[in-house]
Structure formats: structure tokens, C-alpha cells
Amino acid sequence: MAGKVKWVTDIEKSVLINNFEKREWIQVTENEDWNFYWMSIQTIRNVFSVDTGYRLSDDQMVNHFPNHYELTRKDLMIKNIKRYRKELEKEGSPLAEKDENGKYIYLDFVPVTFMLPADYNLFVEEFRKNPSSTWIMKPCGKAQGKGIFLINKLSQIKKWSRDSRTSTFVAASSGKEAYVISLYIDNPLLIGGKKFDLRLYVLVTTYRPLKCYMYKLGFCRFCTVKYTPSTSELDNMFVHLTNVAIQKHGDDYNHVHGGKWTVSNLRLYLESTRGKEVTSRLFDQIHWIVVQSLKAVAPVMNNDKHCFECYGYDIIIDDKLKPWLIEVNASPSLTSSTANDRILKYNLINDTLNIVTPNGDIPDCRWNRSPPREALGNYQVLYDEEQAQSENAERDLRSRSGQSLGSKGTKAGAGVRPVAATWK
């Protein structure tokens, strides 16, 4: 027995602490020797900063990658995805194929987005092409629905830019608060007449090679107010935003279920009303866009071996059952709004720890990152680059030697199947 893990956290959440205590790990302060630090994104910045940062030793592990913001800041995520698509196009990759309208067939999974103020002219050009469209403005660095508003007239954005130059926005961030403006998905899939978005949890243990896991127990977050696409409701944020942090202020917020509906309910509903094929395709596509977004940032990510990260993916499904990636959160909320929510988040942390600290032992950053199947809990392997490469090599070998490939889609290969299914 190699001794007990010494843990620290700056997020005082019971779902974390209960999990550490269950493992009989020892709590220490950040100034002592620690092995495992579950930290906020503010802290991670200091840990890896040039001035104040320090070298992590082999037995230390943290829950963020140093430059996670390449994925989790709205503007950088868009930038990286755009770059990724261009690169694939340059390589002549079949993934970068476009349709007759010039849209990517496989990589068109984020709504049209521009940075403001940098891309203002590009935005205006796009807006004029389709002047009846609605756009959503989001500050790049904020989460939980803060600072978000909708516009459907150019005058609104002009007013905003005037106001922000003279008012509080400036003070808050030395005059350069960056926003992204995205085409608003105005045909969301409605269930029971209500709008929702999907929150999925994705664990990454390494970017190069990429190894990621999808948590099976994601959920839909429902608006408490009926969705009307009419613009008169534009000011009523409750209609449009599904963040629980925002919805909690609505009059209709229900504290029993918190407006949350499990992904298994969604699947049952869609399969029952739309059929099995389209439902499976939707879920395949969701897995596909998660993997693509991770591949897009993998080259720029500082793949520090002390790090892992559990992301909260926000996805909206439109009424044609096409999923859209809205944003990725580095610190998905660990606050529990309902009893079920607490169980879910406790299990999420539990399953995460089972993967990143095998057997609850003191971390070793050189660990093989290949957890046995029984350690996955509610996670399923989403993509394992190493395994995919060796499978491809094997396939090449077999096809060269003229062997047939055995039946596909057996349940044993379920872990990598969703990716393969959409990978043309």
C-alpha cells in the first residue's frame, strides 16, 4: 500500500468532499504536499502561470488542462474549430467535404459565429444576407448565462457598442470585453411545447493521443416558459435560455425536478415518436461533434501529463434533429439543485475519480490511461486514438491480405462504434 492520497479543493462542494472521504483520502491545505487538487479555473491559471506557477511532481494531479480555455472560451473554441476545418480542407480530407451551398457536410456543427468587436464587419455582411434572423450575444469569458442577450436589428448592436464604450463594460475589463455573436437556433426541437438544451459530461484524460469518455447520464434542461419564436418575447430571457442558473429565477421553477429530464427519457421519447433510426443517428452525431471539437483543440492544447478534465457540453437539437454545439464548460456546476441531481453529480465525480486515480491510489502521471472496462462506471469510451489507430492498421493489414472484416456493429465494439458510424 503506497499510502493515502492527500487532497485539496477550493470548491467546497459536498459531492466532491464526500467522494474524497469515501476513499479515506486525507485533506490537506494547498500549502502542504498534495496529490490531488480539484480546483477552480482561477486557481489553475496560477498553478501554471509563468510568474507564480510551480513544477508539478509525478504524484500530483489536477482537474484542468493548463490552457483548457482553448476549448472552453466561446471565442477560442470557434477559432480552433474554424482552423481545424481549414486544415482538413487543405489536406484534402474527406471530412472537409462541402455541399452545393458551400457548407461543410460533416463539420457544420456550430452556429455561424463572429467575434465582436473584431469581426464586426463580417458580422454585418452576414446579417444583411438574412435580415430577419435573430442573433445571440454572449460575453466570451462568462458562464451560467451571465451577460447574454438577443438582437434582431443592427441598431441594437450599434446601441450596445456605444453603451459599452462609455459604461460599465469598459470598467469591468479595460475596455476590451470580447463578445461572440452567434446565429440563434430559432427552430429548436420542442418537447411538450418547451425548449431545452442538452448537458453532457465528457472526460478527457489525454489529448495526444486523444482519449475521451462520454457520461451516459446527461440531461435535458427545460425552459419553464413556453417557447414562442416571436420577437416580442425577445426580452424574456426565460424563454430562450435554459441555464438552470437563469431558470431558477423564473416563477415556475420546480424544485422537485429542477426542469431536468434525463437523456434516457429523451431517447425514449424520440424513439417512440420519431423512430429508432433517426434517434440513433442523432446520438451518433452528438458523439461525433464532441470528438471533432476535441480534435480541433488537441494540437494547441498543452497536454500536461498531470491533467485530466471533465467538461460540460451544451448542445441544442433543432427540429430537424440536427445537434448544434453551443459551448463547453470547464467547470460544470457541482451544485445540486435537486435530490436526483445530487446523486447524479456524486456519481459523476465518483466515476471520474475511478478512471483518473485507478484503485484510489496515489496518482502517477505516467499512468497508462487505459482503465479496465469495469472501472468505467457510467462512462463509455467515446474515442481512443491509440485504439482507433491500431484498429485501422489492423484493418489495412487485413484488407491487404484479402480477409473479410467480420460482422460490424456487434455490441462488443460499442465504445468506438458511434464515431465509426458517422466517419465517412
Add this chain to the structure above:
Amino acid sequence: MKARPIFRHQTPAALRKEKMDEGTELSLTIAQIVQRLKGSHLHSQLERQAKECLHQPEIKLESLKEDVRSFLKTSGWEKKLQNAVYRELHVQLPPSHPAAPAEHLKEPLAYMRKAQVNWEKRVLKSLNSMSTELGVPLARMRPPVEQKELTNKWNEMGTDEPDLSHFRPVYAPKDFLEVLIGLRNPNHDSSEDVSARSHWGLIQIPLNVRDIPQLRQAYSELNLTTGQLGIDDHAHMHPDLFENEYVQIGKKVVMDQDSAAAQQYSRQGCPTGLRADLWALILNSTNQPTDMMHYEQLKAGVIQHDLLVDNLIYKDVKLTASNDDYYFVFEDFLYQVLLCFSRDTAVLEHFKYNSATPPKSYIQGKVGDEECAVVYPPNGVIPFHGFSMYVAPLCFLYNEPSKLYSVFREMYIRYFFRLHSISSSHSGIVSLCLQFERLLQTHLPQLFYHLRQIGAQPLRIAFKWMVRAFSGYLSTDQLLLLWDRILGYDSLEVVAVLAAAVFAFRAENLMEVTSLASAEAVLADLSTLKVMPLIQIFLFATAI
């Protein structure tokens, strides 16, 4: 062997059957069905089709009858007629003896009828006193402004928060259970079989309910060697073993549009992607333009008139579905369906074979004047606490309100009404309660005895599950698998079997509890149960 009371063997229905030879019975059934279908929309459609086909070249004058027949057959109209006949056979009881009074079709046992009448009086009285105490009329015309308002928010009635604190559900399942416990058969001298185990339980009347050997015969498709959705589609099972082929058969059944085949198929479970179609087919709920029109008329009725029962419906949804992890998203659909249902006078037809009788109220100032009596609510069904849960699971299958509505109405007039009226029907709640108790007494006597001794009568726990056919207690996927079998076997019996199987499954823990509260705690969360393995094991792996 002691002689058993005569009615055990010779129910009035059995006596009736003996006297009537099968031929008469059949022709009577045919005559009734023909009578019922004559006025239907299908009848006029068939007539029109038959007329129109005369213009076609393949119809010859010399073989007119055969040609028209074969046209109706190949164009699919024969199948539609067949399905309509099949439906009539399901909602109609076997024809009564010509001499039997109409009330025997509702319920052959006089003491049951009497108990039902008394219960109805109580419920109606409670509704009337609510109206008086709160000063809310049973019905009123909405002023135009209010009508407009309701029209506008038809799709978001859930956002409305009227003050309903004064409204109480007219009754809750546990009130109804007390009535069932009090039921006695005046012809039955219960001192005669003091030793019999029937005294252990709460239901004290003799009805013929099936035991496990009989159930095994009736539910043979659920046996251990037949493939089952809910068991053999498990993730660890290779889909080629059962699932894939079974789904292919299901697709054929849907293509074929044959109610009887769909019903047989449903016994082994419906695949999620086909269930909505299969159920609609079994119920012959075709969602024709006339159905949509009917729904729109009901909606107009809701907008015109405000009923006292609307408040009860509203309150019930708020108390149940709105707080439910599975169903809260469908809150608005539930209001729409239930409010329309309360106005639907087509529902009244089922009182021909329901032991209940629609309640009547009097136009203001004319109390007691039979000429001024009107059925209230218009559909004759007073909602009770939990009523909305009959609709809620169906919201997973149908996202179009008119379709959702017609499937629900058909489910109600075939099955759900039996769960809250007092009758001797096999599917009736009284039989289900008795069957549940008998199954436990026979196969888990120690458990039954233990629970009874600590004051935790099993039926007190299981009753609420059965009254709702488990809706709101199981996870939705499991509930739908259970309802597949209700439709497939055209009976609610499987609900009682599952209730007993749940006790069997938790028997070890239940043997350790020492109070009703702790027994209830052991059985509080059924959302993780897998129903088909429980039912299958209980029916086919229990030692008998």
C-alpha cells in the same frame, strides 16, 4: 370436502350461457355489432366506396356482389371493417340473455351494483358541497374576454397559477380502498370457512380469480423460453438472438394494419420505435379527420364553458405530473387532453358496460326535477387524485394532441375505468385486489403473515400502484412494457401479478421490517425495477 357456495361455480353469466346455445349467442353478437356500426362514419365510407367502385371497368354487372366485395378487400377497406368489428368485440361484453335486465351488462352482482351506487352518491355529494362551500358553480359560461384569453394560452396553461388552495381532490385512492375493504356479499356466510386464508386479507368477498397454474395457461407467451422485449433485448444480449427478427415482424404487423395481429404481437412487447403505431392499431384509433374535428369541437367546448371539475384537473396535474421527473415536460398536453375529456359525451357510451353510472346534477333552482337533470361533468367521469397519470405515459408516444387524445380515450373506456369502479369484472379493481392478496397468501404466506402482524397489510401499500396501473411508480420504459401486456392480453390482471411480484422481489427486506412505515420505505422507489423479469419469474419460476 366441504360444499362451496353455489355462486362460485355458477355465476349468473355462467347460468346464462348454459341456457343459450352458442348459435343464438353468436347471432345476437353479430346483430348488436351490425347495429352499432350502422351509424358509424366507417359505414358511410364503405357505402361511398362501394358506390364509387361501380364506375371501374373490373366491376361487372353479372358478378356485381363478388366484384364489389373483392374491390373492398383489395383496397384495404375490408381490413378497416375487420378492425372496427374487433374493436366492438373488445368494448362490448358478451350479449346478455334476452330476459336479463340491462343493468346486468353493467354488473351482474346486485350487492356490487349497490355498493357502486352508494359510492357514487358519496362522491357526488362531496362535489356538490365543494361547489356550495366555495361558491363556485358547477358550470358557467365564460365571458368573451376570458374565452379569448384562454384561446391564446391554450398551449401554455401550465404557466397559469390560479389559487387552488381551497380545492381538494374529491377523493384519493385510499378513500376508495376503504370502500372496497367494507364490501360484503350478503349471500355468503363467511363464518363457514373460518379456517380459510381469505380472512388474512382485506378483501372479504368471494370472487373467482386466477391462480398461478391458470395464469400460466392464460399468459403462456410470457414463459421462460419465449423471447420477450424487456428481457431479451437487454444490452448484453446479441440482437440477432431475438430482437432484430422480432422488430422485423413488428414492422410487418404495422404494415398489415390488422388489429388482431397487433394485439397478439404486443404480448411479447412492442419495440419502442413501433409502439405508438401498434397501440393505435390495437385500439383501432385511426386519427381520421373526423377525430381531429371532434377534438377541435371539444376544445371549443372548454373555451366556452368553465367547469368546477376543471379546477380539480388543474390541481391534480399540479400535484402529480408537474412534479414528476418523467412527465413534467408534458404538463400542458395533460391539461389539454383532460379538459377535453371532461366535455366528451362520447365517453358516456361506456357506461353501458361500466358498473358506474354517470352522475347527474340539476339546473340551478330545479333540484330534484328529473327533467332538469344533466350529466355532470359531461363525460360522466369525476376525476380523482392521480387521474392525470392515466394520460401522462402516453405523452411519450404521441406528440400530436388529437392523436394523444383519441388513444387515451380508448384506453380509458377499455381499461382504466375498471380501476375506479366497483365491479366483479376480472379486470376490475376488486378482482385485482383479491388476486394480489391471494397470490401473496398462496406463494409467500410467511411474508403475508409477517406484514399483517406488524400492521402493514400488503394491499394498503400496493393499492395505489394498481389504481394507476403503476403509472408514476415505474420508470416510463418499464411502464410501457407493462402496458404492452395489458393491451396484448386485453386485461388488467397483469397489474395484480406485478404488484405481487414486487413484494416477492423485496421479500427478504420486507421480512425484516417491523412497521408499516418501514415496509413502505422498502417499497417507496420502484423506478429501478425491471418489470418483465419480475413478472416472468413470479409466474413461471415460482414453485407450485
